[in-house]
Amino acid sequence: MNLNEPRDLAPLLEAFLLASGKPQSLERLFELFEEAERPEPAVFKKALEVLRKSCAGRAFELKEVASGYRLQIREDYAPWVGRLWEERPQRYSRALLETLALIAYRQPITRGEIEDVRGVAVNTNIVKTLLEREWIRIVGYREVPGKPAMFATTKAFLDHFNLKNLDDLPPLAVLREMEPEPLLELDDAPVPAHLQALADESAEDPEPPAEETSFRSLLVELDSMEEGLKTDFDDLLREPEPTIEDDEPRNID
Structure with a gap:
């Protein structure tokens, strides 16, 4: 040879x-x-x-x-x-998908910024799951009161979605043009090829079928929700004890 x-x-x-x-x-x-x-x-x-x-x-x-x-x-x-594989893969919750999408497209981003876009608190178990899967990591701390952690995606995230780098993520403008249905339509629309594998991975808490939606729809919806994103954190939230890997009520005190 x-x-x-x-x-x-x-x-x-x-x-x-x-x-x-x-x-x-x-x-x-x-x-x-x-x-x-x-x-x-x-x-x-x-x-x-x-x-x-x-x-x-x-x-x-x-x-x-x-x-x-x-x-x-x-x-x-x-x-x-x-x-x-005999067992049908469970699915991640909509809340986890939204959180992951925001981190992927708006990194580095803090938990408070994610909550401002989504309008609800991020369950502690969501961040824990993403960290344990090594899809996200802490890349620094914002120089504001409370010094919140800033999250970004990892090589493991890129590997999972068959991406060489973040430039390979489909632009949100393209996703918006591809989205023919209303943003809140919870149908089983095709997921972009780069992100198809995510829906087939296991989760700690399966989401009921009615809550499953297109990851592409979530990205477009979140992009439109992002207007008015806060950049100060004087009102950082206290975290209630999580029970399930989904949204939890925001503490507005």
């Missing part, structure tokens, strides 16, 4: 990615070779392109995400492949 030949290197990279089961960065792939046999970076990139083209017409594809490269089943086959 000539490792300096992209066509010979491509199957080996395929084996690495199949065995790993998760994204691998170029740096990590470099480390898998002894220094004497390690191909040049340009050869790696050509080999990855050969591998990508070899996946054409197959049920899986080579995808570059924030953490690196991975081999994954094409989205077209997701409805059937999902039948391999």
